[in-house]
Amino acid sequence: MDEPIDDLLAGGRDEEVKARIALMLQQPAQTPMPPEVAAGVLEAIVASDKAGAAPVVDIRRHRNWALVAACAAIVILASGTGYFWVNSSSFSNKDNPPAKLVNKTITDVLPGGNKAILTLADGSEVVLDSTTAGGLQVQGQTKVLIQHNGSLAYHADKQMTGNAPVLYNTVTTPNGGQYQIILPDGSRVWLNAASSIRFPIDFTGPQREVTITGEVYFEVAKDKTKPFKVNVNNKSEVEVLGTHFNINSYGDDGNIMTTLLEGSVKVGRGQKAEGRENSVVLKPGQQAILSQSSQTSRIIPVQTDEVMAWKNGLFNLAGAGLKDFMHQIERWYDVTVQYEGVVPDMEFQGKLNRAVPLSDILDYLKNLDLECRLNGKTLHVKSK
Numbered sequence: 001m002d003e004p005i006d007d008l009l010a011g012g013r014d015e016e017v018k019a020r021i022a023l024m025l026q027q028p029a030q031t032p033m034p035p036e037v038a039a040g041v042l043e044a045i046v047a048s049d050k051a052g053a054a055p056v057v058d059i060r061r062h063r064n065w066a067l068v069a070a071c072a073a074i075v076i077l078a079s080g081t082g083y084f085w086v087n088s089s090s091f092s093n094k095d096n097p098p099a100k101l102v103n104k105t106i107t108d109v110l111p112g113g114n115k116a117i118l119t120l121a122d123g124s125e126v127v128l129d130s131t132t133a134g135g136l137q138v139q140g141q142t143k144v145l146i147q148h149n150g151s152l153a154y155h156a157d158k159q160m161t162g163n164a165p166v167l168y169n170t171v172t173t174p175n176g177g178q179y180q181i182i183l184p185d186g187s188r189v190w191l192n193a194a195s196s197i198r199f200p201i202d203f204t205g206p207q208r209e210v211t212i213t214g215e216v217y218f219e220v221a222k223d224k225t226k227p228f229k230v231n232v233n234n235k236s237e238v239e240v241l242g243t244h245f246n247i248n249s250y251g252d253d254g255n256i257m258t259t260l261l262e263g264s265v266k267v268g269r270g271q272k273a274e275g276r277e278n279s280v281v282l283k284p285g286q287q288a289i290l291s292q293s294s295q296t297s298r299i300i301p302v303q304t305d306e307v308m309a310w311k312n313g314l315f316n317l318a319g320a321g322l323k324d325f326m327h328q329i330e331r332w333y334d335v336t337v338q339y340e341g342v343v344p345d346m347e348f349q350g351k352l353n354r355a356v357p358l359s360d361i362l363d364y365l366k367n368l369d370l371e372c373r374l375n376g377k378t379l380h381v382k383s384k
Helices: 006-008 015-025 035-050 098-105 322-333 358-366
Strands: 073-077 080-086 117-118 126-127 134-139 141-145 152-156 170-172 177-182 186-191 194-200 209-220 229-230 236-240 245-248 255-262 265-269 279-282 286-291 296-303 315-316 335-340 347-353 370-375 378-383
Touching: 073 322, 186 194, 229 245, 236 245, 236 255, 255 265, 279 286, 279 296, 296 378, 315 322, 322 335, 322 378, 358 370, 358 378
Parallel strands: 152 177, 209 229, 335 378
Antiparallel strands: 073 080, 073 347, 117 126, 117 170, 134 141, 141 152, 170 194, 177 186, 186 209, 194 209, 209 245, 229 236, 236 265, 245 255, 255 286, 265 279, 286 296, 315 347, 370 378
């Protein structure tokens, strides 16, 4: 019988420990990994990390997943084959991607980045991913600036007076794009891929109102005299005074999900959010799910770090099925997924780095007995 990993650790046999861990990560287990084995795995990883060696897996402490969830990617196959441990070292450091990424072939698909289109009030368009930092445009009393960090900022000149008409701008991210905006009131907005926001270049009226599609995260500047309202696809309205929240309205499953991180928001259906019977008030850590199919609303508790994974450069896989994961892949890598045969029944856990080429994601999926073939912009997926 093999020696326990903790005995190997005590004996200082580091190379054998690493070999044992690597083998465990490559082999699917038929039963859940016992806690004492998981503890040994974690201790070995920590020991190798302290010794300056390259980590076998990424260590991410995530909620209360005990020691098993210290590994970055644990995939649970719902078909009944048990736990599958994936070596996720290629996803471990988004700031220092592995050297192999430099030598990717020309057929690979690079991850998304800061890309957006700014549509000005006169209908003209500016490609933001190719614009250098500095002054961009003057519209009415407002200067539009591209900042050195790649964000778009609006600065209204309060010294200027006059009854100028309200001008609106729209920022739209394509598939494979994301962008940050500082609105005229100082509120900060982050757009995920395939999203948009329409807003006035200065908030001169009694309230601040914007319209969005896709997925957008807000950090709203406090102003009790001017409530901040978000119109979501003309189907829902979120009202706040000053708070941090995320809205996901992609519509992959027909739901609009509003998640509160800080402060308080009122979520209602369409323009009737003022009616008490049509709105709900969220507390931090809660998510309101508005179903377009059943015309119902419900509130659930959520882990906000999972909801905000996209803003932090990660794919959130917690509880996701294969189609859920593939929707994220489609938007971030600007590809279309086509399934061949029956879609495998799978459930994922953990997070993966979004700053890697598509080929790294495909390598990960191939470890799960999936065949993945990229043909132009179409990704074909089927079970082996």
